Structure formats: structure tokens, C-alpha cells
Amino acid sequence: MDRFVIRGGVPLAGSVTPSGSKNAVLALMAASLLAEGDVVLENTPGVRDLQTMIRILKRLGVDAGWESSGTVRVQAAEPSSVEAPYELVRTMRASFMVLGPLIARCGHARVSLPGGCGIGARPVDQHLKGLRALGAKVELTGGYVEAHADRLRGTHLVFDVPTVTGTQNVLMAACLAEGTTILENVALEPEVTELCTVLTGMGACIRGTGTARLEVEGVSRLSGVRHRVVADRIEAATLLVAAAVTGGDVEVRGAEPGHLDAVLDKIREAGAEVTVSEGGIRLRAGARASGTRINTAPYPGFPTDMQAQMMVLLALAEGPSVVTETVFENRFMHVPELRRMGARITVDGRTAVIEGVPFLSGAPVMATDLRASASLVLAGLASRGETNVLRVYHIDRGYHQIEQKLSSLGGRIRRVRD
Numbered sequence: 178m179d180r181f182v183i184r185g186g187v188p189l190a191g192s193v194t195p196s197g198s199k200n201a202v203l204a205l206m207a208a209s210l211l212a213e214g215d216v217v218l219e220n221t222p223g224v225r226d227l228q229t230m231i232r233i234l235k236r237l238g239v240d241a242g243w244e245s246s247g248t249v250r251v252q253a254a255e256p257s258s259v260e261a262p263y264e265l266v267r268t269m270r271a272s273f274m275v276l277g278p279l280i281a282r283c284g285h286a287r288v289s290l291p292g293g294c295g296i297g298a299r300p301v302d303q304h305l306k307g308l309r310a311l312g313a314k315v316e317l318t319g320g321y322v323e324a325h326a327d328r329l330r331g332t333h334l335v336f337d338v339p340t341v342t343g344t345q346n347v348l349m350a351a352c353l354a355e356g357t358t359i360l361e362n363v364a365l366e367p368e369v370t371e372l373c374t375v376l377t378g379m380g381a382c383i384r385g386t387g388t389a390r391l392e393v394e395g396v397s398r399l400s401g402v403r404h405r406v407v408a409d410r411i412e413a414a415t416l417l418v419a420a421a422v423t424g425g426d427v428e429v430r431g432a433e434p435g436h437l438d439a440v441l442d443k444i445r446e447a448g449a450e451v452t453v454s455e456g457g458i459r460l461r462a463g464a465r466a467s468g469t470r471i472n473t474a475p476y477p478g479f480p481t482d483m484q485a486q487m488m489v490l491l492a493l494a495e496g497p498s499v500v501t502e503t504v505f506e507n508r509f510m511h512v513p514e515l516r517r518m519g520a521r522i523t524v525d526g527r528t529a530v531i532e533g534v535p536f537l538s539g540a541p542v543m544a545t546d547l548r549a550s551a552s553l554v555l556a557g558l559a560s561r562g563e564t565n566v567l568r569v570y571h572i573d574r575g576y577h578q579i580e581q582k583l584s585s586l587g588g589r590i591r592r593v594r595d
């Protein structure tokens with residue numbers, strides 16, 4: 178297993194470009210199952226989750242792979258299997274998004290339930306509710322979803338909660354259903370908007386893109402498409418917070434500032450200077466951050482995927498802060514590790530109260546999930562002394578060459594293969 182060895186104390190400086198959006202690509206690769214032609218995705222990140230999705234598509238008999246570094250091609254002429262097995266789905270829950278496209282394209286699917294995950298129970302009831310509303314016969318047997326539908330029929334569905342992949346799963350199925358589907362209370366994340374745009378480019382008829390109400394006119398077939406994936410907004414925000422916690426001055430190029438309003442507001446509230454220009458977003462850290470309050474929320478609220486990273490900035494801030502995690506029930510696994518580095522954080526249920534300290538000290542720490550691991554890297558960069566972040570495979574799932582990006586900004590971080 179690899180670990181990162183980090184020697185903190187260097188203010189990051191320079192400019193950096195985040196990779197393409199992991200979460201956008203995963204949905205678009207699932208959508209490629211709907212297409213009778215080739216789907217070519219450019220600016221894709223070389224992360225483990227994407228490799229896992231390629232393995233799942235291949236298991237479905239689909240020709241999927243890297244065409245060049247950064248470009249993935251999927252040729253889903255005719256999937257020869259409709260089963261996504263447990264041993265793959267359990268390693269990456271986003272695989273569950275092949276369910277809707279398989280039912281819509283092939284009339285049946287056998288997909289393993291994703292099971293739990295470190296940050297929460299993460300049920301998929303809304304995915305199943307939506308597919309049943311479209312007329313699919315859905316049964317749960319032996320930890321698998323078995324679903325059949327000769328032809329899906331349009332429906333009118335209101336999601337109980339705004340779920341990102343739930344919206345994406347049902348939306349993809351609706352594109353090939355007979356008739357009109359209205360989806361309400363859909364997730365507004367940019368990854369949903371990007372999926373709508375690409376599906377439209379494949380021939381789908383979708384109205385309301387970017388709003389909480391989508392109207393889909395089913396079509397009989399979808400064609401291939403070439404698309405350049407948008408920059409990863411969470412990686413971009415992570416790099417900005419890395420600059421803030423080290424007292425640096427960094428420009429993140431190529432990211433879409435409009436996808437980060439809530440995060441940029443909070444970073445400014447905490448005292449850093451953030452300017453948006455044509456080329457990107459520049460952050461100049463202030464003298465010392467000041468405490469603030471953060472409530473995570475579905476987009477356009479403060480993203481849960483930035484909560485752990487922001488907590489590092491607040492741990493070093495002047496005065497108290499309060500962080501409430503409203504999206505997932507167990508997303509404070511980074512807190513015990515930050516405490517070992519000297520942070521003063523107390524957790525009560527979904528709320529963490531942070532008493533800022535003047536500095537953190539390096540220590541060996543354990544990564545537990547993708548974003549918690551990113552926060553430990555940021556803490557290491559901000560700390561005095563040396564930090565070893567163990568189990569960096571968690572980070573490799575969603576950040577491509579993060580150590581190279583941080584080193585290019587002056588961060589002292591290197592990967593050690595144990």
C-alpha cells in the first residue's frame with residue numbers, strides 16, 4: 178500500500194489545472210450504454226474509479242478503454258451481458274448507475290446492490306422507485322436488483338430527496354421510455370446538468386436542464402457523441418483550500434467558478450481573498466483564517482464533498498466554527514485523525530464544533546474515504562513537521578496525480594510504496 182510523506186510549512190504558490198470531473202465521467206460512461214454509436218469522452222481523469230467503470234463496462238461485453246491519456250472511448254453496439262457483479266459494484270457504488278441504461282437498452286438487468294459505505298447507509302430506494310415508476314418490474318434477490326421491462330413507459334415522479342446518481346439513473350432510463358416523463362425534485366449538481374447536455378447531444382429530448390424539474394420525451398434510440406468533460410469542481414476547491422491552509426497564493430485554472438459559489442463564499446468568509454478571472458480562480462490567503470459556520474447541503478449549497486477539506490482551514494482559524502453535515506450520517510471520520518495532529522474538534526451527531534488552534538503538528542494518519550483522505554493531505558501541508566498519510570488508495574480513487582499537482586505548487590509531498 179502506498180503512503181504520502183508530507184513535510185508541511187511551505188505556502189503553496191503558482192498555478193495548477195484540475196483534471197476532468199470524476200463524478201461527471203462516471204455518469205457519462207454509464208450513459209454510453211444507451212448509445213448505438215461510439216461515446217468519446219475527453220479530459221477524463223486517470224483515477225481508479227474510472228478504471229473500475231471500464232472493467233464493469235467490459236464485463237457487460239462493451240468495448241471500453243483509454244483511447245489516449247485523458248480520452249476514453251466506449252463502443253456499446255450491443256451489450257452482451259446485463260449483469261454487474263457484486264465484486265465490482267461493491268468497490269464503487271457509482272457502478273449502480275448502469276442499472277437504468279441496461280433496463281432501457283436491453284429490457285433487463287441484474288445489478289448488485291452497492292451495499293453500505295463508510296460515510297453512510299446510502300440507500301438506493303429512490304433509484305428503484307423511479308425505475309418502478311417507469312414500469313420496470315424490480316425485485317431484490319440475494320443482494321441483487323433483478324429488473325425487467327419490455328419497454329419503459331413515461332411517468333411523473335417526484336423524488337423524495339434530491340439524489341445525484343438517483344436522478345442520473347432514472348433520467349437515463351427515461352430517455353428511451355415510451356412517452357413523456359416528468360421528474361421533479363431532481364438533484365441540481367453540475368454533474369446532472371452535464372449528463373443532460375450530453376444525453377441531448379446523443380439525441381435525447383430533455384427540457385428543464387439545470388432546474389429541479391426535467392421533462393423527457395422518450396426516443397427509440399440514441400447515437401454516439403464526443404464530449405469534453407468539465408473540470409472537477411471538488412478537486413479545484415480542494416486545491417484552493419490547500420492554498421488557504423498553507424497561507425499561499427494559488428491560481429486554479431480551467432475550473433468553472435459558477436460551480437463553486439457556495440465554497441468560494443465560505444473561503445472568503447474565513448478571510449482569504451478570492452478573485453475570479455477569465456482563466457481561473459485565484460486565492461491569496463489572509464493573515465489567519467477566522468472561524469465561521471458551514472452547513473453542507475445539496476447543490477447549490479455547500480457541497481458535502483468539501484466538508485472535510487474545509488475543516489482543516491477552520492481547525493487553524495481564529496475563534497470557533499461549527500460544521501453541520503446534513504447530507505451523510507457518518508462523514509466525520511477525518512476528525513479523530515485531525516485531532517491527533519492537534520486540532521480541537523468535538524463531534525455531536527452531525528455537528529462538529531471546532532476551536533481554532535495556531536498550528537497543527539505532523540503525525541502518521543490513516544485515510545478512510547476519498548475526501549477525508551484529501552483533508553489529511555491538506556492538514557499535512559499546513560502542519561509543522563512530517564505527516565505520513567497511510568492508505569492513499571482512497572485518494573487515488575478520485576484525485577489524479579494529486580502529489581504531482583501539489584509538488585508543482587511547492588508542496589513537499591512524495592509517494593512511498595510500502
Ligand code: EPZ
Binds near residue numbers: 200298304342504
Ligand atoms: C453523489 O453520490 C456523489 N457520487 C458523491 O460524491 C456526493 O457526495 C453525493 O452525490 C452528494 O453530493 C457520485 O456522483 C458518483 P446522493 P450519491 O444520492 O448520488 C440519500 C465523492 O466523494 N439517498 O445524492 O450516492 C442519501 O442517503 C462522492 O466523489 C436516499 O435516501 O449521493 C444521502 O443522504 C462521495 N435514497 C442523500 O440522499 C436514495 O435512493 C444524497 O445522496 C439515494 C440517496
